[in-house]
Each structure stands twice: as C-alpha cells, then as structure tokens.
Amino acid sequence: xxxxxxxxxxxxxxxxxxxxxxxxxxxxxxxxxxxxxxxxxxxxxxxxxxxxxxxxxxxxxxxxxxxxxxxxxxxxxxxxxxxxxxxxxxxxxxxxxxxxxxxxxxxxxxxxxxxxxxxxxxxxxxxxxxxxxxxxxxxxxxxxxxxxxxxxxxxxxxxxxxxxxxxxxxxxxxxxxxxxxxxxxxxxxxxxxxxxxxxxxxxxxxxxxxxxxxxxxxxxxxxxxxxxxxxxxxxxxxxxxxxxxxxxxxxxxxxxxxxxxxxxxxxxxxxxxxxxxxxxxxxxxxxxxxxxxxxxxxxxxxxxxxxxxxxxxxxxxxxxxxxxxxxxxxxxxxxxxxxxxxxxxxxxxxxxxxxxxxxxxxxxxxxxxxxxxxxxxxxxxxxxxxxxxxxxxxxxxxxxxxxxxxxxxxxxxxxxxxxxxxxxxxxxxxxxxxxxxxxxxxxxxxxxxxxxxxxxxxxxxxxxx
Numbered sequence: 001x002x003x004x005x006x007x008x009x010x011x012x013x014x015x016x017x018x019x020x021x022x023x024x025x026x027x028x029x030x031x032x033x034x035x036x037x038x039x040x041x042x043x044x045x046x047x048x049x050x051x052x053x054x055x056x057x058x059x060x061x062x063x064x065x066x067x068x069x070x071x072x073x074x075x076x077x078x079x080x081x082x083x084x085x086x087x088x089x090x091x092x093x094x095x096x097x098x099x100x101x102x103x104x105x106x107x108x109x110x111x112x113x114x115x116x117x118x119x120x121x122x123x124x125x126x127x128x129x130x131x132x133x134x135x136x137x138x139x140x141x142x143x144x145x146x147x148x149x150x151x152x153x154x155x156x157x158x159x160x161x162x163x164x165x166x167x168x169x170x171x172x173x174x175x176x177x178x179x180x181x182x183x184x185x186x187x188x189x190x191x192x193x194x195x196x197x198x199x200x201x202x203x204x205x206x207x208x209x210x211x212x213x214x215x216x217x218x219x220x221x222x223x224x225x226x227x228x229x230x231x232x233x234x235x236x237x238x239x240x241x242x243x244x245x246x247x248x249x250x251x252x253x254x255x256x257x258x259x260x261x262x263x264x265x266x267x268x269x270x271x272x273x274x275x276x277x278x279x280x281x282x283x284x285x286x287x288x289x290x291x292x293x294x295x296x297x298x299x300x301x302x303x304x305x306x307x308x309x310x311x312x313x314x315x316x317x318x319x320x321x322x323x324x325x326x327x328x329x330x331x332x333x334x335x336x337x338x339x340x341x342x343x344x345x346x347x348x349x350x351x352x353x354x355x356x357x358x359x360x361x362x363x364x365x366x367x368x369x370x371x372x373x374x375x376x377x378x379x380x381x382x383x384x385x386x387x388x389x390x391x392x393x394x395x396x397x398x399x400x401x402x403x404x405x406x407x408x409x410x411x412x413x414x415x416x417x418x419x420x421x422x423x424x425x426x427x428x429x430x431x432x433x434x435x436x437x438x439x440x441x442x443x444x445x446x447x448x449x450x451x452x453x454x455x456x457x458x459x460x461x462x463x464x465x
Contacts, residue, residue, distance in 0.1 A: 002123075002130040005031045010116045010124065010275075011139035013040025014319040015306040017099055019137055022327045024106040031131050032103055033124070035115040039099040040141050041308075042316040045161040048095050050184055051348055052088045057188035058350050061224075068387055079192045085167040092164075118280035121300050134302050137326070138282075138290060139319075140275065142268040142308040149176075151237035155244045157262040160185075166261075170194045174246055174259035176235065178205040178228065180347050182265030183217065187349045190226050197227040197257055199248060204230060206347065210359045212374070212392065213408050220349065220390055229257075237262070270309045285311065294337040295329050296322055312338050315345055342425050346415040351377075351391050354418030357406030357425060360396065364458070369399035371455040377411035379450075381442045388412040393451050395421065395431070396458075402430035413444045420445055431455070 006028035009016045016032060017039075023030040037044040056079075063077045103111050114126040123132040144159035146152070158166075160181055173189050175182045178200030190196045198205070198221070204214045205221075205228065218228055234249040243260045270288045277284060282298050282305075283291045289311030296304050296312075304326055307319035321341060328334035347353035363370045377383045377391040391411030397404055404425050409418040424434055435452035439445050 001128070002132060003031075005029050005110075005131060005133040007031075007135040007137065008033065008116075008124060008131055008133040009137045009139060011040065011141060011307070011309075012038045012099065012103065013139050013141045013307050014042050014316045015323040016040070016137070016139040017103055018320060018323045019139070019306065019326065020103060020109050021106060022323075022331065024108045026331060027108060030106075030109045031112055031133070032109055033112045033114065033116040033126055033131075035113070037096065038103070039096050040139075042319075043095045043099060044092060045164050047316055049088050049092050049164050050160070050181075050188075052091045053084065053188050054184060054348055054350065056084045056087065057191035060193075061191045061350070065387070079169070081169050081192065082167045084192070085165075088164070115274070117274065117276035118282070119276060121280045122302060124276075136303045138275070138298075138303070138305040138309060139307045140271040140309050142270045142314070144264060145267040145269045146264060147266055149235050149237060155237045155239060155262065157237075157244075157264055159264050163263060171260040172197070172242060172258070173261045173263060174199065174244070174257060175263045175265055176246075177265035177267075178202070178230070179208075179265065180206065180345075182263070183221065184348055185263055185265065186226050187221060187224065190221075190224055195227075195259075196225075197229060197259065199229045199232045199235070199246065199257070201232050201235075202230065208359075209353075209355070210361070210394070210408065212394070213353065213410055216391060216410055217347070217349065217353070220351075268308065268314060270311070272309060287311065292338075294339050296326055296338065313341070317344070342422060344418070344422055348415065351388055351411045352413075352415040353408065353410045354415040355406075355408050356418050356422040357404065358396065359406055359408070360458070363396045363405055366405075368405075370405070370458040371397040371399050372458040373397075373451050373453075373455045375447055375451045375454065380412070380444050380447050382444050382446075383412045385442065386412060393417075393447060395451055395455075397431050397452075397455055399457070402432060403428065404431050409444075411444070417444045417448070420448055 007023050007030045009020050009032045012034035020030055020032045060079050066073045112126055116124045116126050119125050172195040175186050175198045178198050186196050186198050205218050206214050232248045236247040238245050240258045242258045244262050246257045272284055272288045281300050285291055290305040290309055292298055292305050292310045298305055306322040308314050325336045328336040344356040374392055374394045378389045383389045393409050395407040404421055407421045431452050435449050437449055
C-alpha cells in the first residue's frame with residue numbers, strides 16, 4: 001500500500017519531533033517514523049539518563065565529604081544501584097512519554113513505528129507499506145562505535161546504551177576511551193564505589209582540549225581514585241579471572257588489566273548503513289555521515305539531514321539548531337546557516353567544563369594576534385564557600401578586533417558561566433562589554449570581568465607574558 005504525505009520525518013530524536021510540530025502547525029500532512037525509542041539518544045541513553053546518574057553520584061560524593069562542611073552522617077555511605085537505576089528510569093520515562101504524547105497530539109502528524117528505508121528519492125518503505133513525499137527529513141542519529149579489537153567478540157562488553165541497564169555495582173569497570181562520554185562514566189562509577197580504569201590511546205585525556213584543561217581533568221579524576229592509562233596501543237581482550245582481561249602495550253605500564261566490566265567509549269557511528277540511501281542517490285562521506293550543505297540540504301532536491309547523522313554536530317543542542325535552521329529556511333524566509341553556529345559544548349564531570357569557540361591550537365593557527373587570560377577557580381569566593389576550588393577559567397581574544405574567540409570554564413558552574421561569553425560572541429561585541437560590567441557577588445560569573453582585565457599577549461610558547 002502506498003500513502004502520500006506532504007512531508008516525511010525519519011527519526012524521533014531531538015530535531016525530529018520539533019520539526020514535526022512545525023510541519024503540523026503549517027497544516028502539512030506529515031509522517032514521523034521511529035523504529036525504536038521516542039526522543040532518540042538524548043532522552044533514552046544520552047544526556048538525560050547520564051546526567052541523572054551524575055547527580056546520584058554527586059550526592060554520594062558530597063555525603064562522603066560531609067565532615068568538611070561540619071555535617072555529621074552516621075555510618076558508612078552506601079549506594080543502592082537498583083534505586084539509582086530506578087530513579088534514572090523514572091526520569092527517562094517522563095521525557096520519553098512527554099515526547100510521545102506531544103507527537104500523538106498533533107493534528108496533521110501520523111506516528112509510524114518501524115524501520116524506514118528509501119526505495120527512491122522521495123519514497124520510503126516501512127515493512128510492507130510505502131510512503132511518498134516531496135519533502136523528506138532524515139534524523140536517524142548515531143550509535144556507539146565498536147572497533148574491531150582482537151578478542152572483543154569473545155567477551156561481554158558495554159556501550160553507553162548498555163550502561164543504562166546496569167543495576168549492580170561493577171567490581172572493576174574498564175573504560176576504553178578517555179574522552180567526554182568515557183570520563184563522565186569514569187567519575188560517576190568511581191563515586192558509586194567501583195574501581196575504575198580509563199584506557200586512552202592518546203598521550204592525554206580529551207585530546208581536543210588545551211593541555212592545561214586536559215591535565216586538570218586528569219588530576220580531578222586521579223585524585224578521586226580513577227586509574228588512567230595513556231598511550232595504550234595494541235588493545236586486545238580475553239576472558240579473565242574477574243570476567244575480562246585487557247592486554248595493552250602502554251608506555252607507562254604494559255601489565256594486562258583484569259576487570260569485571262568493559263565500557264567502549266571510542267566514538268560514534270552514523271545510523272546510515274541500512275537506510276537505502278544509495279537507492280535515493282543520497283551521498284555519504286567516508287565515515288558514513290550524510291553530506292549536507294550550509295542549509296542542511298543533501299544532494300537530492302527536497303531531502304534534508306538533521307542532527308548527528310549529518311556530521312555537522314554531535315550534540316543535542318546542535319541537533320535542535322538544525323531544526324531551527326531548516327524551519328527558518330522553509331517557513332520564515334530567514335537566512336540561518338550552519339556556518340553561523342559557534343562551537344560550544346560541555347563535559348559534565350564534576351566540576352564541569354564549559355567550552356565555546358576555539359582553543360589555543362586553533363587560535364595560534366589562525367594567524368591572528370591573540371590575547372589570553374587564565375585564572376584559577378581558587379580566586380572565586382563562591383567556589384571557596386562551596387568547597388569546590390578545582391579548575392580554571394581561560395579566554396582567548398583577537399587583539400585587533402577585541403572579539404572573544406574562545407573560552408573554557410572548568411570549575412563550579414562552568415557549564416553555565418561560559419554562556420555569558422558565548423552570548424557576547426554571538427552579539428559580536430568586544431570583550432570590554434564584559435570586562436566593564438558589574439556582576440553579582442558572590443557568584444562564579446563575577447570573576448569574568450577580572451579574567452578579561454588580565455588579558456596578555458600569547459607568546460610563542462603559548463604562555464602569558
């Protein structure tokens with residue numbers, strides 16, 4: 001059976017439901033196709049559940065530190081992983097149900113459960129049904145990458161999705177990958193009470209960050225009892241006495257590691273391998289991401305790709321912005337483009353990292369005259385009051401235009417504080433707007449004017465002069 005629609009949205013991740021809502025408001029007959037969980041990665045196996053777990057882990061951590069604040073808690077601090085998971089499941093269900101109810105309440109949108117495959121430029125099949133539309137929007141996301149490590153097929157392993165089902169304490173969690181996902185799990189499970197080892201092939205954690213930020217994050221985790229193994233090569237697995245044995249060739253230590261659980265956190269793979277894109281003439285790059293232009297159009301007229309699947313951003317906020325770009329282009333006669341977007345993201349360890357714009361490496365490569373300023377979180381009164389003085393603030397400025405090029409705030413509320421600088425970048429205002437502003441005391445943000453008042457040229461060694 002063939003059914004004709006005005007629009008088809010494939011995937012109910014962060015961008016899909018919002019786009020369906022806009023199509024609905026325009027009175028367009030729309031099919032929204034979802035093969036699995038409503039809300040995509042963010043709602044079900046990403047942002048919402050992981051940050052819920054981070055919150056539980058932080059409570060356990062603070063309870064153990066209670067005496068520092070003059071608070072006495074009798075007895076040992078225990079973590080009930082069944083209750084931790086149950087709380088996480090309740091919060092996820094609220095979001096999942098909310099997305100489902102929203103879509104099912106739309107007048108012009110039909111929710112179709114199943115796997116969509118293209119059989120032409122403007123038609124897809126879902127089971128025995130065929131759907132056609134002049135406008136098709138692909139929002140199928142990505143999944144955890146599983147490398148072809150020797151012996152991996154012979155052991156049980158977890159990805160970020162599988163970690164959502166854990167309701168017992170791992171004895172020793174081995175995390176392969178020292179980047180954003182891996183480090184969030186490393187800290188939370190160490191705070192829950194598990195032994196944790198992070199194995200990273202690069203010479204430092206979160207290698208895309210500047211050295212000082214990377215070094216500080218490693219120090220945080222090591223201080224809390226996380227073991228970090230860097231420059232790990234020739235990774236291999238086999239069954240071991242605790243469950244799994246990991247063999248590595250590492251500059252620091254090549255002793256095999258025995259663990260009870262293995263988490264793979266080594267990147268993402270786009271969900272494009274079973275979409276029939278070749279039958280529609282939709283091109284992908286060498287990693288499988290759908291190729292799009294600055295307006296998120298594929299090479300096929302009337303077909304767009306939104307969210308992680310287009311390789312133009314791997315975050316919930318960039319996915320939602322993709323929806324905004326397309327909606328503005330189609331319905332608002334507004335020229336919004338992907339290239340207008342300023343890179344920004346967070347690392348949600350505790351304390352968190354907020355990052356905007358470019359780092360030192362890219363600033364230096366730009367050929368601009370660069371000003372830099374850094375301040376330790378020990379200078380922030382609010383941080384001292386809360387006993388959270390770890391971390392630093394850092395900002396990079398174009399010396400000629402006085403525009404902020406990038407910033408990192410690693411510390412208490414860093415993921416929130418950094419937005420004050422991000423907004424100045426979007427407004428295309430000079431840093432002096434912030435440096436001359438009066439901020440509320442006592443807050444973390446009140447250090448931003450002081451930070452910007454201490455700008456100095458970035459010398460050839462990358463240090464303040």
